[in-house]
Every structure is written in C-alpha cells, then in structure tokens.
Amino acid sequence: MTAIDFINFYIVPGLVLGSIYAVGAIGITMVFGILRFAHLAHGDLATMGAFFALAAVTLLGVDPWVALPVAMILAAALAVGLDRTFYDYLRDRPKILTVMASLGVALMVRAVIQVVWGTDPQTYQRGIVRPDNYFGILLRNRELYTLLAVVVIVVALETFLRKSKWGKAMRAMSDNPDLARLSGVDIRHVTVLTWAIVGALCAASGFFLGINTELHSMMGWHMLLPMFAAAILGGVGRVQGAVLGGFIVGLAEELSILVMPGPYKSATAFVILLAILLVRPRGLLNGKVL
Amino acid sequence: MKSKITAGLVASLLGAVLFTAPAHAQNQRIALLSGISGPIAAMAPAMLEAMQLAVRHVNEQGGIGNGGRLEFVIGDDACNPQNATDAATKAVNIDRVIGMVGPACSGAVIAAANSVTIPAGVLMITSSGTSPQITKLNDRDLVFRTVPSDDYQGRALARTLKERGMDKVAVAYVNNDYGKGLADAFKDEFESVGGTLAGFSGHEAGKASYRSDLAQLARGGADTLVVFDYGDGSGLTILRQALENNFFKNFVGADGMKSDAVIRELGADNLKTFFTSAPVGEASASLDAFNQAFAAAGHDPNAIFATTSYDAAFLMALAIEKAGGDRAKLSEALRSVSTEPGEPIMVGEWAKAKQLIAEGKDINYKGAAGDHAFDENGDVPGNYSFFKVSGTTYEAIAEMH
Numbered sequence: 080m081t082a083i084d085f086i087n088f089y090i091v092p093g094l095v096l097g098s099i100y101a102v103g104a105i106g107i108t109m110v111f112g113i114l115r116f117a118h119l120a121h122g123d124l125a126t127m128g129a130f131f132a133l134a135a136v137t138l139l140g141v142d143p144w145v146a147l148p149v150a151m152i153l154a155a156a157l158a159v160g161l162d163r164t165f166y167d168y169l170r171d172r173p174k175i176l177t178v179m180a181s182l183g184v185a186l187m188v189r190a191v192i193q194v195v196w197g198t199d200p201q202t203y204q205r206g207i208v209r210p211d212n213y214f215g216i217l218l219r220n221r222e223l224y225t226l227l228a229v230v231v232i233v234v235a236l237e238t239f240l241r242k243s244k245w246g247k248a249m250r251a252m253s254d255n256p257d258l259a260r261l262s263g264v265d266i267r268h269v270t271v272l273t274w275a276i277v278g279a280l281c282a283a284s285g286f287f288l289g290i291n292t293e294l295h296s297m298m299g300w301h302m303l304l305p306m307f308a309a310a311i312l313g314g315v316g317r318v319q320g321a322v323l324g325g326f327i328v329g330l331a332e333e334l335s336i337l338v339m340p341g342p343y344k345s346a347t348a349f350v351i352l353l354a355i356l357l358v359r360p361r362g363l364l365n366g367k368v369l
Numbered sequence: 370m371k372s373k374i375t376a377g378l379v380a381s382l383l384g385a386v387l388f389t390a391p392a393h394a395q396n397q398r399i400a401l402l403s404g405i406s407g408p409i410a411a412m413a414p415a416m417l418e419a420m421q422l423a424v425r426h427v428n429e430q431g432g433i434g435n436g437g438r439l440e441f442v443i444g445d446d447a448c449n450p451q452n453a454t455d456a457a458t459k460a461v462n463i464d465r466v467i468g469m470v471g472p473a474c475s476g477a478v479i480a481a482a483n484s485v486t487i488p489a490g491v492l493m494i495t496s497s498g499t500s501p502q503i504t505k506l507n508d509r510d511l512v513f514r515t516v517p518s519d520d521y522q523g524r525a526l527a528r529t530l531k532e533r534g535m536d537k538v539a540v541a542y543v544n545n546d547y548g549k550g551l552a553d554a555f556k557d558e559f560e561s562v563g564g565t566l567a568g569f570s571g572h573e574a575g576k577a578s579y580r581s582d583l584a585q586l587a588r589g590g591a592d593t594l595v596v597f598d599y600g601d602g603s604g605l606t607i608l609r610q611a612l613e614n615n616f617f618k619n620f621v622g623a624d625g626m627k628s629d630a631v632i633r634e635l636g637a638d639n640l641k642t643f644f645t646s647a648p649v650g651e652a653s654a655s656l657d658a659f660n661q662a663f664a665a666a667g668h669d670p671n672a673i674f675a676t677t678s679y680d681a682a683f684l685m686a687l688a689i690e691k692a693g694g695d696r697a698k699l700s701e702a703l704r705s706v707s708t709e710p711g712e713p714i715m716v717g718e719w720a721k722a723k724q725l726i727a728e729g730k731d732i733n734y735k736g737a738a739g740d741h742a743f744d745e746n747g748d749v750p751g752n753y754s755f756f757k758v759s760g761t762t763y764e765a766i767a768e769m770h
Contacts, residue, residue, distance in 0.1 A: 080588065088584035088614070096578045198410030199630050200605055206636040207613045217614070292577050292606050293634060296406065301575035336581040341572040342544040344582075 087217045089333050095222050095291060097329025098229040103284035103302060104309035104321035105236065106277040112253040112316025112367060113273050116174045120161070120185035121281060121306065122299030127188050128154035128282025129289040129298065130196050136203050143203040144224065147286050151279035158278025159271055161188075167270075185300070192296045200293040225287045232283060233322055236276070240318065245272055253316050305332070308348045312355055314366025323363055327351065397433045397689050398440040399424075400460035401682065402471030402481070404448035408574065408602030409473055409497075411630050415672030416496060417443060420470055422666055423682035430720040434694055439686055446472035446481070448599075453477030457485040467689060467696050468492040470681045473674075475500030475519075475546040482512050492699040494685055496677040499624070500550035504746045510700045515677040515684065515741055517648055517751025519547070522623055523554025525753050525769040526595075526646045530621060531562045535593045539568030539586040539617070541579075541607060542597035551597040551623055567591035574603045583607065583616045593619040600628030605635075612639055624648060627673055627756060627763055640758040646769055649754045650676045650738045658716040659737035671762075679716065680736035686719070687734055690726050707734050707741045 103125060110118040131153040135146035165184055169177045210217035240246035245268070251259040252269050260266060284306075285299055292298075309328045313320025328348040335347035361368055401420045403413040420441070427439045442464045444456035453472040460466045469486055471493075472478050478498035486493045487508055494513045495503070501520040506512050530538060538559070542552035549571065556566060567589025572582050586594065594617040598604030604626050611617050612635065620643045627645040650656040659679055660670040668675070684707060691702035706714075706722075711733030714722045725732050734741065741749050756763040 084584065089581050092578045092580040099577060193406055198406045198601075200601055200634060202634045205634055207609055207639050209613055209615075219613075288577055292609070295602075297575065302577070332576070333578060333581040336585050341570045341582050341585075344573055344576060 083215045089337070090330070091216070091218065091222065093330035093333035094326065095225055095329075096333060097326035098225055099284055099287045099291070099325075100302070100305050100309045100329050101229055101322040101325025102232060102280055102287060103306035104313065104325045105233070105318055106280040106284070107306055107310040108313070108316055108318065108321040108366075109249075109273060109277055109280075111310060113249055114166075114270065115256075116177045116181070117307070118277075119178060119181040119303070120188060121277075122301070122303035123185040123188040123192070124154060124158060124161075124278065124281040124299070125285030125288070125302065126192055126294075126296060126299035127157060127285070128278070129285030129294050130192055131282060132286050132289070133196070133201060133203060133294055143286075143290055146203075147228075147283065150282040150286055154282035154285075155275040155278035158274040158281065162270065162274045189296055189300065196294075196296070198296050200295040202293050203290055221290050225291060228283070228287070229322075232280070233318065236318060245269070249273060304345065305329075305348055308352045311366075312352050312362055314362030314364035315368075316366045317362070317364040320362055320364035320366055395434050395437045395694055396440050397437060397694055398442065398464060398466050399682070399685055399689075400444055400457070400464065400466040400469040400471070401441050402444040402446045402453065402456055402460070402469060402473065402477075403497075403678075404473040404477070405443075405445040407446075407448035407452075407474075408599040409448050409625070409628075411601045411628050412497070412673055413473065415668055415675045416471075416473065416678040418666065418668050419663060419672075419675040419678040420496075420682040422663060423679050423686065426662075426683070426717050426719050427686045431723050433686065433690055437694075439689070442466065444471070446474065446477040448474040448477055450476045450480030453481040454484050457481035461485055461489045461491055466491065467694070468494070468685045468699060470494050470496065470678070470685055473497045475503060475550065478503055478512070478514075479506065479546055482506055482508060487511050490696060492685070492688065492696075492703065494681040494703075496681040497674040500546040501554060502546050502550055504748055508747070510747070513684075513700075513703060513743055513747035515680045515736065515738055515749060516674065518748050519551040519623070520554045521751050522646060522648065522753055523551045523556075524558035526621070526623060527555045527558035527564065528562055529646070529755055529767070529769045530593070530595070531559065531564050535619065535621070536563075537565040537567050537589075537591045538593040538595050538621070539589055539591040540566060540570070540595045540597070541568075541582065541586060542571050543574050543599065543603060544571035545574070547625065548597045555595065555597070565591075572598075572603065572607070574598070576603065577606075578610070579603070579607045580610050580614060583611050583614065587616040592617055593621060595621045596626055597623055598625060600626040600631040604628075605631055608643070609635060618642055619644070621645070624673060629762065632758055632761055632763075637758050637760060643758055644766075645756045645763065646753050647673055647756060647763075648677070648738070648751050649765065651752050653735065653737075655715040655735045656737045662717055676736070676738035680734075680738050680741060683716070683719075683736070684734060684741065687714070687722055687726075687732070690723060691732075704743060706732050707743060709733055709742070 132146040132150035135149045248264045309324035313324030432438045446453035475498045499519040542548035568586035622645040624647040627647045663670040687706040688703035692698035711731035714734045753769040754765040755767040
C-alpha cells in the first residue's frame with residue numbers, strides 16, 4: 080500500500096466521517112453541558128434535518144447546499160418546539176425522566192419521517208460522483224465542502240460562545256446553573272437558544288451524512304453511539320473536545336480495518352473511549368463529570 | 370367501580386368487533402410479518418400484497434372451515450431480531466394467531482422462531498428467510514420456508530461466476546445470518562471449483578463509510594466484488610463507494626441486492642457491470658396464474674419474493690383447512706397438502722382444494738414458486754437466475770445451475 084492510497088482510502092474517509100460525527104457531537108455535548116441530560120433523540124433529529132433538506136431540494140428544486148440553511152432553520156424550530164412540548168414539562172423532575180422522554184421523542188420523530196418519506200433509501204443527487212485529483216489526493220466537492228463547513232461551524236460557534244452576551248450566558252449556565260441564575264441569566268431564553276443551535280447542528284450533521292452516503296429513516300439512529308462516544312471522549316461540555324473526539328472516532332473506525340476484522344469497526348471507538356476514561360475520567364479536554 | 374364498568378364496556382365493544390361472523394363459523398387468524406421498515410423495506414410491500422392476495426383467494430372462494438373467514442394481522446419485523454421477536458410475541462400472545470407467514474429476514478426468522486413461535490407451538494412459514502442456519506433450527510417441525518436456502522444460492526452463484534470467467538473475486542458480506550450464511554456457502558463452493566478468493570470480509574450494517582473495508586478488499590487484486598448485503602441498506606453504500614473510487618470493475622450481488630433502489634439511486638448507466646442472482650419460479654401454469662392475478666391486482670409479479678410469499682400464505686391456509694383448525698396438527702397437514710400423492714392444486718384454486726379436503730381426498734399444492742416438496746427440515750430446493758440491469762429494472766440473462 081502506497082502512502083497516497085493510505086491517505087485517500089483511510090485518512091480522507093476517516094476525516095469526512097469524523098467531521099460528520101463532530102458536528103453531531105457538538106450538539107450532544109451542548110445539551111449535556113447546558114441542560115444536563117443525554118439527548119437520545121439527537122440522531123433522529125439529525126435524520127429529520129437531512130429530510131428537511133431533501134424536501135427543499137425536491138420541492139424547490141434548489142442545490143442541496145442551498146437547502147442546508149433552510150433545513151437548519153426548520154430543525155432549529157423543531158428542536159425548540161420539542162423542548163416546549165416535551166422536555167420543558169419535565170424540567171424540575173429527575174433528569175432520567177427527560178432522558179427517557181427523549182427516547183420516546185426519537186421514536187416519534189422517526190415514525191413521522193417514515194410516514195412522510197417512506198423507508199426506501201434516497202439521495203439528494205442521483206448517480207455517482209467520481210473524485211477530483213488534487214496532487215494525488217482524491218477528493219469530491221461534497222467532501223471538501225463538508226470539511227470546510229465543519230471549520231466554519233466550529234469557528235462561528237466558538238466566537239458566539241466567547242464574544243456574545245448570550246454565548247457567555249450559555250457558558251455560565253454550563254459552568255454553574257445556580258450561580259448563573261443568581262447573576263440574572265434568563266434560563267428560559269438560554270434554553271430556547273441552546274435548542275435552536277442544537278437543532279441547527281443536528282440538521283447539519285444529518286445533511287453531511289446524507290450527502291456523503293444516502294438518506295434513510297435509520298441513518299441518524301445508527302450514528303448516535305459514535306456521536307456520544309465522541310462527545311464523552313472529548314470531555315462533556317467542551318465544543319473543541321467534541322470536534323477532537325469526532326475526528327478521533329472517525330479515524331479510528333476507518334483505520335481499525337488495518338488490524339481488525341470489519342465487523343469490529345464500531346467497537347474500536349469504544350475501546351478508545353474506555354481506555355481514555357480510565358486514564359482521564361473527564362475526557363481529553365477536561366469536561367464535566369456526570 | 371367506574372374503571373370496571375369502563376373495562377366491561379371496552380371488552381364488549383371489542384367482542385362486538387371480533388365476533389361479527391355467524392355464531393357457528395370459526396374464523397382463523399394468521400399473522401403476516403415482513404420487514405416493513407429497515408433494510409428490505411422496498412421489498413416488503415410486494416411480499417405483503419402477495420400474501421394478502423392469497424388470503425383474498427381463500428375468502429372469496431368459501432373461506433375456512435364451515436363458513437369461517439381467514440383473518441390476518443400485519444406485523445413489522447424491521448428485518449432485525451428484536452423487532453421480529455416483539456412483532457411475533459404480539460401476534461401470538463395478543464392476536465392469538467394460529468400460524469405465522471414471515472418474518473422476512475433470516476436473523477428475524479431465527480429469533481422469532483426460537484423465542485416465540487417454537488415454544489408456543491405456532492407454525493411458521495417464511496417466504497424470504499434464506500439463511501442456511503434456519504435449516505439447523507431445532508424446530509419441532511414448526512418452521513418451514515417456501516424460499517430455498519442460501520446454501521443452494523451461494524453455491525450456484527459460485528459455479529456461475531466461475532463459468533463466466535470470474536476466477537478471482539473479493540467477497541464483502543453483511544455480518545448477519547443472511548450475509549454470513551450466503552458468504553460461507555459461496556466461499557466453500559467457489560474454492561472447490563478452483564476459484565480464488567482475493568478477499569473475504571464481513572462488515573457491519575448502517576455505517577457511513579466502507580471505503581477502508583473496500584480498499585482492504587481491493588488490495589487482493591481481484592476486479593470482481595461479490596456483495597452479500599441489502600440493496601436498500603449498506604449494500605447500496607458499499608456499491609456506491611466501490612464505484613466512485615474504482616476499487617472494482619465488476620459487481621455481483623445475491624437476491625438481497627436485487628433492489629430497485631440500487632438502480633434508482635445509482636443510475637443504470639453506472640451499473641452496466643452489476644449482476645445479481647435471485648430465486649425464480651419455474652415456468653408453470655401456476656406461475657402464469659399468479660402473474661395474471663397479481664398484475665390484475667395492480668402489482669408487479671416479478672417483484673422479489675412475491676411468488677414465495679403468495680405460496681407461503683396459501684399453504685398456510687391449506688394446512689389450516691386440512692387440520693380443521695387444530696393447531697397441533699398444522700405441520701403434519703402442511704406436509705400432506707404440499708407433497709405427493711394428491712390431486713394437483715394450482716394458484717387460486719381454493720374452492721377446488723376445499724372441496725377435495727372436505728371429501729377426504731389428498732391434495733398436492735403446486736405453487737407459483739415451485740412444488741414446495743418440503744424435506745425433513747422444512748426446506749425446498751430452488752431455481753435461480755442471473756440478472757443484469759436493464760433500463761429501470763432487472764432482466765434475467767441466464768439460468769444458474
């Protein structure tokens with residue numbers, strides 16, 4: 080195997096997969112950090128976002144990349160709506176109830192997708208795309224855009240969290256909710272804002288997954304475990320940690336083929352996760368202990 | 370007190386719904402299970418329609434027993450063991466079915482049979498569970514299938530590829546009962562006829578990328594990839610990534626890959642070197658009758674597992690009629706109505722079969738998919754054809770032996 084083959088068929092797919100995981104993991108880590116529960120409907124919300132984009136493509140006839148912002152807005156609205164309808168009601172009860180409710184929400188969201196769009200696999204653009212050659216490195220436009228989009232999303236989110244008033248309020252909520260409340264942070268607004276951002280991120284990760292493979296009603300659910308692994312690996316509540324975790328899990332899955340049989344691909348991520356949690360229980364970037 | 374009254378009301382309402390047939394008539398209820406959601410979702414509608422066509426034939430021509438009707442409940446096995454077990458449990462314990470047609474996928478069949486239908490003594494006929502593992506079930510003669518075991522298909526495919534000059538191939542199989550059963554049979558036969566396996570590896574369903582798997586397989590130097598997976602699931606992802614990255618030149622799948630979704634999403638132009646094998650019905654009067662009836666009902670008779678699904682449901686009905694609705698005698702009755710000797714019964718000939726059974730005569734159902742002479746394991750031998758993509762559908766190009 081030449082070095083260029085290694086990059087093309089192991090590293091590049093690992094990075095693309097990693098960026099899909101990363102965008103999903105950021106959302107998971109934000110819910111974990113700010114609202115303090117494991118959101119099990121995350122995968123299916125991502126699926127819904129991907130199908131929102133498909134609806135925009137089929138109904139409006141626009142390019143999939145134009146449909147992405149539309150899907151992000153719709154998914155943000157959906158996420159806020161889900162919070163208002165289901166999670167808000169359980170806010171003062173033990174968090175485990177919200178976790179279980181999110182599993183129910185996951186099933187409901189998936190059922191709606193199956194009713195509206197059916198269960199057959201679908202694609203944004205039919206046919207196949209052969210890669211372009213960049214000095215020996217084979218990349219498709221969609222992969223390039225996926226990687227770029229992840230960079231844009233992470234930079235924008237970090238800037239928002241560090242510089243803006245509401246971003247600071249969200250970080251304060253994440254660090255210490257009681258202190259945040261005492262300092263006059265409006266929890267209701269922060270919660271709505273968090274869900275809007277999480278919903279938009281869900282749609283983005285579902286879209287990236289869909290444009291790089293196919294869309295089907297189970298796509299997000301299958302991604303849930305690696306995304307959780309990435310979020311915990313990086314450190315709960317840490318955005319950069321989720322990105323780092325996403326890339327590590329994505330690369331580990333693709334590279335594990337070199338040393339292990341294919342069916343153990345998913346297991347690799349968890350072996351790494353367990354090992355790191357043994358050595359660093361707070362994750363790579365020193366997240367929260369839950 | 371109030372809740373008791375409500376419960377009583379509900380119960381009487383339910384009763385009113387359930388027992389609308391005349392008092393002396395004994396309705397019989399069967400379960401129809403298929404993978405309505407999950408990786409074979411595109412195949413499920415035709416299968417369920419074919420099963421329901423059989424039920425319609427029964428009810429239009431005299432029904433079951435003395436004026437009873439054949440009722441059915443539909444369940445979704447989602448092509449996985451957990452959902453199949455749930456659906457089968459509901460059918461057996463809540464709907465109190467006498468027999469089950471389905472589930473669709475091999476893993477689903479094995480799980481539902483082992484944990485639900487065999488312990489409950491319910492007869493199961495699957496029309497698409499093809500794993501060789503199903504043969505080995507310790508089933509108290511309660512699990513049958515109208516579709517041949519993949520042991521035959523894997524071996525026939527191996528011989529066909531060798532004959533067509535594909536001497537060196539790589540195999541990628543989905544790591545479940547279906548994929549592994551097929552891959553093992555293929556490997557065994559392909560090596561014994563002198564072919565070279567340049568790669569042989571399993572993969573997990575539902576991943577976003579299989580490029581490293583494919584790169585690893587391609588390193589063996591084969592230009593043909595054999596995919597034992599589902600064309601509505603990860604098989605489609607694998608095929609796409611193999612095509613886009615030029616890992617292989619030729620692609621061969623088995624029945625699971627023969628899905629319209631593959632042509633629709635990848636485009637026929639890109640699939641000129643894609644072939645699949647699939648079980649086919651032998652030309653017969655019964656098959657013609659089925660094709661006509663199914664087309665008249667507005668469905669595609671060439672849809673995969675349509676014939677076997679019709680036969681499974683029709684055989685179930687014949688067995689129930691023959692056993693007089695006695696659950697304990699169902700498997701014995703099933704063998705009796707499907708094997709020599711007996712008056713031949715074709716697709717749709719329910720009135721004739723009912724008459725003969727009433728007269729105490731032997732019958733022998735000749736189905737759309739074949740004669741269904743079950744062996745001691747409840748398996749049937751099969752006929753296979755080799756298909757290529759033609760336009761928006763598949764076209765048989767050779768018989769496989």
